Structure formats: C-alpha cells, structure tokens
Amino acid sequence: MRALIVADVHSNLAALQAVLDDCARRGGFDRVWCLGDAVGYGPDPEECLSLLRGQGAAFVAGNHDLGVAGVVDLGDFNDAAAEACIWTAGRLAAGDIAFLSALPEVAHEDDFTLVHGSLRRPVWEYLVNEDAALATFRLMETRFCLVGHSHTPFVCRERGRGCEFEAFPEGEPVVFGVDRLILNPGSVGQPRDGDPRASYAVYDSDSGAITHSRAEYDIAATQARMRLAGLPEMLAERLSFGR
Ligand code: ZN
Numbered sequence: 415m416r417a418l419i420v421a422d423v424h425s426n427l428a429a430l431q432a433v434l435d436d437c438a439r440r441g442g443f444d445r446v447w448c449l450g451d452a453v454g455y456g457p458d459p460e461e462c463l464s465l466l467r468g469q470g471a472a473f474v475a476g477n478h479d480l481g482v483a484g485v486v487d488l489g490d491f492n493d494a495a496a497e498a499c500i501w502t503a504g505r506l507a508a509g510d511i512a513f514l515s516a517l518p519e520v521a522h523e524d525d526f527t528l529v530h531g532s533l534r535r536p537v538w539e540y541l542v543n544e545d546a547a548l549a550t551f552r553l554m555e556t557r558f559c560l561v562g563h564s565h566t567p568f569v570c571r572e573r574g575r576g577c578e579f580e581a582f583p584e585g586e587p588v589v590f591g592v593d594r595l596i597l598n599p600g601s602v603g604q605p606r607d608g609d610p611r612a613s614y615a616v617y618d619s620d621s622g623a624i625t626h627s628r629a630e631y632d633i634a635a636t637q638a639r640m641r642l643a644g645l646p647e648m649l650a651e652r653l654s655f656g657r
Pocket of ligand 1: 424
C-alpha cells in the first residue's frame with residue numbers, strides 16, 4: 415500500500431495537480447492522507463476539495479478549513495489569512511462548507527495518527543520545538559504521527575526521554591526502525607522552508623519507509639489567478655520565495 419501524504423494544500427490547484435502527477439511518475443499511490451488546510455490562501459478552493467474528495471482522501475481539520483467553515487473565530491487569524499478565509503467561504507457551496515465543518519481533528523490510518531497541528535492542540539499548535547513534540551509523543555497511540563501547519567518538512571525522532579528534529583531528506587527513503595517518529599511532509603500549496611516547489615511525502619507499507627519529494631509547478635499561473643481573484647498581494651508574492 416502506498417499513501418500519498420499532503421498537507422497545507424491551501425487551494426493551490428496547480429501545486430496539487432503537480433504533486434499528483436509527480437507521485438504517479440514515482441510509483442503512484444493507493445490512498446491519500448490530507449493533514450488539514452486543504453483550503454485558504456489560494457485561488458481554487460472548490461477544485462482542490464473536489465479533487466481530494468474524489469480520491470477518497472482521509473482528512474483532518476486545519477485551522478483554515480475551520481475558519482472558512484465558520485467554526486473558529488476569524489479574529490484568531492492575521493488580516494490576510496482572514497480575508498482569504500472570507501473570500502474562500504464565498505466560493506464554496508453549502509455542501510463543501512458542511513464537509514469542512516464536520517472534519518475530525520484527529521484520524522488514524524494504519525500505524526499513523528493524522529493531525530494538523532499537534533495532539534495537544536490539534537488545530538492550532540505549531541509542532542516546531544521539543545516541548546510540543548514531547549507532548550505529542552506522550553499522547554500518541556500509534557508509532558507514527560503525521561502533522562502539517564508549520565509548512566516545514568521535518569522528521570522528529572523520539573530518543574529516550576527526549577527527541578531530535580532532523581531534516582526530511584528529499585528523495586531518500588526514511589526507513590522505519592524502532593524509534594517512534596513525528597513527520598511533517600511540508601506544504602503543497604504554500605511552502606515556507608525557502609524552497610518554493612510543492613512538498614509532499616509517500617508512505618510505502620511494503621518497504622516500511624516514507625519518502626519526501628518536491629514537485630515543480632507553475633507558480634506564476636497560481637499567482638495570476640490569485641491577483642485576478644483580488645486575494646491579498648503578499649499571499650501571491652510569497653509563493654515565489656517559499657517563505
Ligand atoms: Zn496552513
């Protein structure tokens with residue numbers, strides 16, 4: 415079984431399509447696991463949701479998904495993010511809003527827990543330091559946990575009572591040993607690790623390994639659609655830099 419793991423697609427259809435095509439060239443996938451923030455920021459919320467739902471993806475709720483659905487207060491977002499949430503809500507049909515508002519905070523697939531932020535605060539916590547990682551390790555009931563939200567790929571390995579963050583190497587399978595791991599595949603639609611290419615991962619149950627990959631996509635096309643939609647300019651600009 416091969417699972418395509420995507421996080422923070424953020425309504426960027428060109429990036430999502432590039433990931434699906436890239437993954438198909440590298441051995442394909444049987445399932446899709448989406449770690450939240452399918453929508454928000456980008457120009458194609460409806461298309462991204464219907465593409466992911468059409469693949470039968472397993473979803474968990476991201477803060478933007480719930481902001482768009484009106485489940486969390488937009489006062490908790492910065493101005494540009496809130497503006498994009500309002501624009502996105504206006505583009506979605508009632509069925510999509512109902513789908514987003516009903517998303518679970520945590521899901522389990524095989525030996526993986528799926529969550530957007532962390533197990534301590536599923537929708538909002540950025541799992542970027544040892545304190546947050548250890549809290550999630552304490553709450554994990556599976557060997558592996560997949561997170562998004564920070565838009566930064568990493569592997570975090572449990573070591574005794576502590577843990578270590580490592581780079582998630584591109585194209586080199588991370589083979590599972592005895593350690594419990596928290597992994598972030600990076601963001602499809604708005605990378606923030608300085609590499610503007612769409613970021614994703616694939617889990618292969620036969621080899622017991624997970625591989626991080628990047629896919630080039632037409633950034634200018636997404637930016638043009640964002641400007642046409644009147645979305646905040648800084649959200650379009652940052653796609654060029656992966657920041
Ligand atoms: Zn996000």
